[in-house]
Amino acid sequence: MFVNTFPRSRTGKDAGAQKLKKGKTGKQHPCQVRINSIFCLQAENASDRGKLALMSNGLPGKMAMEVAQAALRRGLDLVPYSLTGERTQERVVECAVREDGVRAGRTVRVELVRPSERDRLASTLVNQFPSIICVDFTHPSAVLPNASWYVGTGLDFVMGTTGGDTGALHRLVADSDRYAVIAPNMAKQIVAFQALVDMLGREFPGAFRGYRLEVIESHQASKADTSGTAKAVVASMLQRWGVTGLESERDIQKVRDQSQQRTLMGVPEAFLDGHAFHTYRLTSPDGSVQFVFQHNVCGRRVYADGTIDAVLFLDRQRRVGANQKIYDMIDVLRMGGML
Numbered sequence: 001m002f003v004n005t006f007p008r009s010r011t012g013k014d015a016g017a018q019k020l021k022k023g024k025t026g027k028q029h030p031c032q033v034r035i036n037s038i039f040c041l042q043a044e045n046a047s048d049r050g051k052l053a054l055m056s057n058g059l060p061g062k063m064a065m066e067v068a069q070a071a072l073r074r075g076l077d078l079v080p081y082s083l084t085g086e087r088t089q090e091r092v093v094e095c096a097v098r099e100d101g102v103r104a105g106r107t108v109r110v111e112l113v114r115p116s117e118r119d120r121l122a123s124t125l126v127n128q129f130p131s132i133i134c135v136d137f138t139h140p141s142a143v144l145p146n147a148s149w150y151v152g153t154g155l156d157f158v159m160g161t162t163g164g165d166t167g168a169l170h171r172l173v174a175d176s177d178r179y180a181v182i183a184p185n186m187a188k189q190i191v192a193f194q195a196l197v198d199m200l201g202r203e204f205p206g207a208f209r210g211y212r213l214e215v216i217e218s219h220q221a222s223k224a225d226t227s228g229t230a231k232a233v234v235a236s237m238l239q240r241w242g243v244t245g246l247e248s249e250r251d252i253q254k255v256r257d258q259s260q261q262r263t264l265m266g267v268p269e270a271f272l273d274g275h276a277f278h279t280y281r282l283t284s285p286d287g288s289v290q291f292v293f294q295h296n297v298c299g300r301r302v303y304a305d306g307t308i309d310a311v312l313f314l315d316r317q318r319r320v321g322a323n324q325k326i327y328d329m330i331d332v333l334r335m336g337g338m339l
């Protein structure tokens, strides 16, 4: 019964089945039996096999929940499994669209799968959801392991998680035949701002030569890394604008203390646990001219909406067999992929 849920994957690697067949004792842990039987049941009930299905990884985390809700709002099929952290206690979460805090529309029960359990899920996914796209909003430490799992399992993905080794991530995908969107920010207007920063540098290289750049970003205290968006914008400005003042990522000022967020940054009380405030300040060498660019986001919905755009875009690209396989959100925006 269990082995039947692991026919050959699209990559032919069949990792989960091989591991199971080669088990040393042939015995299964009781927990394994329970989980496997749930996989079988849900797999048998799966419908619309060719339809695009979105797997929101990182539940019960905040972004993964926003993405699951956005997927339901936009009428996409939500895969009833989500990769989660090893220490997560919950086994199942319910995802539903909410309006004014009240459930509206259908509810999907999503089973949470820890890193140590996920190989057993691989073939089920490939089999039951042949048009699956994974979305990853997890943890910086999970970026490469998760991406390796997507690639090894033969799954295309959108990587929104920041703080990983971006170079290694790009190499991993480039050496595979998978499609991926990788970007530190999915909000359409911020992506447009990133494109603008990039264009200014190309069009007028050195226009801000000698200007001193200061960057301050504020996020919820639980954020593990420095803003990936700030790092990307700074890299672009340092590369072509001619600015100085920031030697490394450590020079980006991070605000994680809630009282400073209230007083210094003006973050509304209701969004202390979910906001992204960024300020880029450029000052001329003699101090007589100043430019300030700022983007302040309360909540996370804008990223989730952009993520769904990225998923739909990636699905279109792979269906037409596009030669380019790795994209960022500027590509998605440029190619008309954002609502």
Ligand SMILES: NC(=O)C1=CN([C@@H]2O[C@H](COP(=O)(O)OP(=O)(O)OC[C@H]3O[C@@H](n4cnc5c(N)ncnc54)[C@H](OP(=O)(O)O)[C@@H]3O)[C@@H](O)[C@H]2O)C=CC1
Pocket: 057, 058, 059, 060, 061, 062, 063, 064, 083, 084, 085, 086, 087, 088, 115, 136, 137, 138, 139, 140, 141, 142, 146, 159, 160, 161, 162, 163, 183, 184, 185, 186, 187, 222, 228, 300, 303
């Ligand atoms: N690109 C974009 O536009 C945006 C990117 N982000 C990025 O998304 C990431 C997540 O943010 P957010 O949702 O706020 O964070 P949360 O802490 O709310 O959620 C992260 C979730 O990932 C889980 N997790 C940890 N390790 C793994 C793993 N190996 N595999 C799967 N899941 C795992 C965590 O579980 P546990 O708690 O048990 O460890 C937690 O449930 C961050 O890197 C953030 O910077 C956020 C917003 C927008």
Ligand SMILES: O=C(O)C1=N[C@H](C(=O)O)C[C@H](O)C1
Pocket: 162, 184, 185, 219, 220, 223, 226, 227, 228, 229, 230, 275, 276
């Ligand atoms: O962790 C967050 O919240 C966010 N992370 C992304 C980043 O690191 O740039 C995007 C946005 O700032 C929200």
